[in-house]
Amino acid sequence: MNVYLGIDIGSVSSNFIMMNNQKEIIKNIYRRTLGNPVKAIQTGFTDLMDGCEEVTVKGVGTTGSGRHLAATLLGADVVKNEITAHAVAAAQFYPEVRTIIEIGGQDSKIIIMRDGIVHDFAMNTVCAAGTGSFLDQQASRLNMAIEDFGGQAVKSRQSVRIAGRCGVFAESDMIHKQQMGFPVEDIMMGLCEALVRNYLNNVAKGKKIEDLVVFQGGVAANEGLRAAFEKVLGQNLHIPPYYNVMGAIGAAILALEKSQGSRQNSRYKGCDYIMDGQFLSSSHECKGCPNLCEVVAIKRDQDILAYWGDRCKKWEGSLSQTEKANLQVV
Amino acid sequence: MTRVGIPAGLFYHYYYPLWKTFFVDLGAEVISSSLTNRQTVEKGIAVALDEACFPIKVYFGHIQELNELGPDYLFLPRLVSVEARSYICPKFMGLPDMIKASLPDLPPIIDMVVDMSINSKGLEQEIKRVGNIFTTNEKAISQAFRHGREELCKYRQLMQTGFSSSEAIEIWEGQERLLTTSADLQLGVLGHGYSLYDRCISMNLIGHLREMGCRVKLVETCSQDEIEKAAASLPKRVFWTLGRKNVGAALHMASDDEIDGLVYLACFGCGPDSMIKEFIERRSNGKPFLGITIDEHTGEAGLLTRLEAFCDMLRRRRKIDFESNLPPYGQYACGSENSL
Incomplete structure (x- = not known):
């Protein structure tokens, strides 16, 4: 069976999906990145391929802040930003989606869709209050x-x-309300409503x-917020x-669409490459100029x-051409 | 030879050729700090006051770097207003004082007041006063200033062709730069020049957009008339010089069909930006708009995600628009003039 993989490496979770060429999800894995994306990729991938020895990987798409890694x-084959990936996936399940x-x-993020494509979007700017980490x-x-x-x-x-x-004020407000004796579930619901207001004021900012309306991302699991x-x-x-x-589904769909339009083989390196190798990352401060870039080597x-x-x-x-091809953003 | 130090930050991006020519013509040697880099940023943050915006903090770093080179004078202009009835952000008015208060042991400071809000008489006197440090020949002083203005004019012409100020200064100083010609998107990119054109502060926003296949239009590529005309459509005149230029340029670009979208780089904690960005977003006629807010954060990932997503969106939108304009059954499906 031919399959397409989608991988979304985020700050909190790392997600993997396997999809056939009918865009049906065969397997999905959601796990915490736990601060070690390299390990998360290796173990997540191992779990994904476990029991799927028969499949041929025809395309791989990555997204999330760890997409390059x-x-x-x-x-x-496809390295895409989260916004496009999420939009593509939502449009797949709900062709009528508008928000x-x-x-x-x-x-x-808020993504405004028209006719199945991104029409407008916004992301939180400098403040992460109201996101999963805070919850x-x-x-x-x-x-x-x-x-x-x-x-x-x-x-x-x-x-x-x-x-x-x-987020800091919300926390001290919560402590204060706890000390006044409000029951914990009322405080939690209050927090959910506060986060929604925060989202509407700081992210959606008057967008219609x-x-x-489709609600997705890890936080959509939270009934209170829903x-x-x-x-x-x-x-x-x-x-x-x-x-x-x-996000991972979107990446897989994009990989599928790309492979259908081209005759090139997938850049996928194979199971053994990931499972047998020892991956290490090291960093150093480049002293070549006053910028003192922190250079990471994988x-x-x-x-x-x-x-x-x-x-x-x-x-x-300084890398050779083939190595550079790996870094290319598509 | 007297050495005058000019920090490579803030209004350096708008007036450096004028300042440098003026001092060189008066027989001084001009030294400037290197372009903003990590060390400038770190040094600046360490000493600057908390309430200042990011580019001002960085400016403190530039001064420290210059100071190590041991100049005889530091040129720190006090910019109040550069045109009638308009002002520069009030922080610039007190900037030389902020610097003197935070950084002791500086060489003598040439603190030149530029206030043209009513007329240019005060400026003429200031030019004379500053010129007198180097020479008593008044004719030479006014000639040096006139020459400076000519150089400024040349520099601005360079920017009109689409170079950012950092690039235009490099060209003005004799280096070669080329603009990329292959681009399928055309974006209007706006913001305060001292943040936007500084490759370190803006995290190379313009460079990244060009790499993603965009041709970038800047405030300076619009003519003065276009800017003022568009800015006049606001119910009240914007009295910040840079703010009005940004609004005017943005609204002008918003009505230009060849521009695919607008990007505005705002600085966290900038008072004028908090207004101007909103104005542009609300009045840009539905032109796709991306607002980016920057601070001391050094992670480029967030910036790249937003820029990539914006370019993706514009390309996909255009594709759909193109397809929906095609006749569904081909050109001759309903018959042409010569056949049925």
Whole structure:
């Protein structure tokens, strides 16, 4: 069977999907990056290919903030930004979609779609309040698994008003409300509503949220946030079945579309390449000029696969042509 | 020879050729700090006051670097206004004082007040006063200033062709630069020149866009008339010089069908930007708009994601527009003049 892989390496989670040429999802894996993307790619990939010895990989697409790293390790045909990837995936499941709300680990986005393509988008600027990491942090402060957060929050009957303008202020507001004796579920629901207000004021910023609205990204798992969005917007939210791996699905679709239009073989390096090699990254400060770029080198055993971070491209340029082809952004 | 140090930050990007010519003609040697780099940034952040915007903090770094070269004078102009009824951001008015307060042990400072909000009489006196440091020959002073203006004019002509100020200064000083010609997108890129054209502060925004296949139009590529005409459509006159140029240029570009989209680089903590960016976004006639806010953050990944996504969006949109304009059944499906 011919398959296409989509890999989304984000700040908090690393997602992998395998898709056939009918765009049907055969397998999906959602796991935490846990601060080590190289390891996350290796183990995630191992899990993905486990029991799928029969398949032939015809294309690989990567996305997320670690897309270049994933492309270097696996060999990718498409390296795409998260916005395009998420939009492509949402349009696949909901051709009528007009608004995509996507909240990930460290960023949140709104994507306005018209006729299946991105018409306008916005991302959070300098503030990450209201993203997955913040929820994570608050859940652990309340001594609760993040998975239970939403379920608890929807039990609330009267939410507490919490300032959502800034993550730090929200936290001190929550502590204050706890000390006043409000029940924990009301505080949690209050937090969800604060985050929604924050999203609408800082990210959506007056953009028209028209039906059909799709809510995706890891945070879409949170029932509390879903309820808060529906309450504030007065609209139904559609949560795609694979809401937490939509970026990866988008990357796989783009890889599929690319392979159909070209006769070139996939750049995929094969299972053995990833599973047998020891991948190491090292960094040093280049002293070539006062910019003092922090240059990162990715190595497989002794071979250098890629250099990143040099503004003048001196290090990147020192690689041979084939190695450079790995870095190409498509 | 007297050595005058000019920091390579802030209004360096707008007036360096004028300043340099003026001092050189008066017999001084001009030294400037190197273009902004990581060390400039770090040195600047360490001493600058917290409330200042990023480019001002960086300016402190430039001064420290210059100071190590041991100039006889530091040229720190006090820019209040460079044209009638308009002003430069108030932080520039107090800049020489901020610097004197934070950095002791500086060489004598040439603190020249530029205030043309009412007329240019005050400026003429200031030019004379500064010129007198080097010579008593008044004719030579006014001649040096006139020559400086001529050089400034040449420099601005370079920028009209689409070079950023950093590139135009390099060309003005005798280096060769070429503009890439292959591009399928045309973007209007706006922002305060001292952030936008500084490759380090803007994280090379313009360079990245060009690499992604965009031709970049800047404030300086629009004519003065076009800018003022478009800016006049606002209900109230914008009295910040740079803010008005940005709004005017943006609104002018928004009505230009050849421009695919607008990118605005704002600085976190910039008062005028917080207004101007909104103005542009709300009044740009539905022209695709991308706002980028920068601060001391050094990660380029976030910037690249946004730029890439913006270019992707414009390309995909154009493809759809093109396809929807094609006749569905080919040209002759309904019959032409000569056949049915």
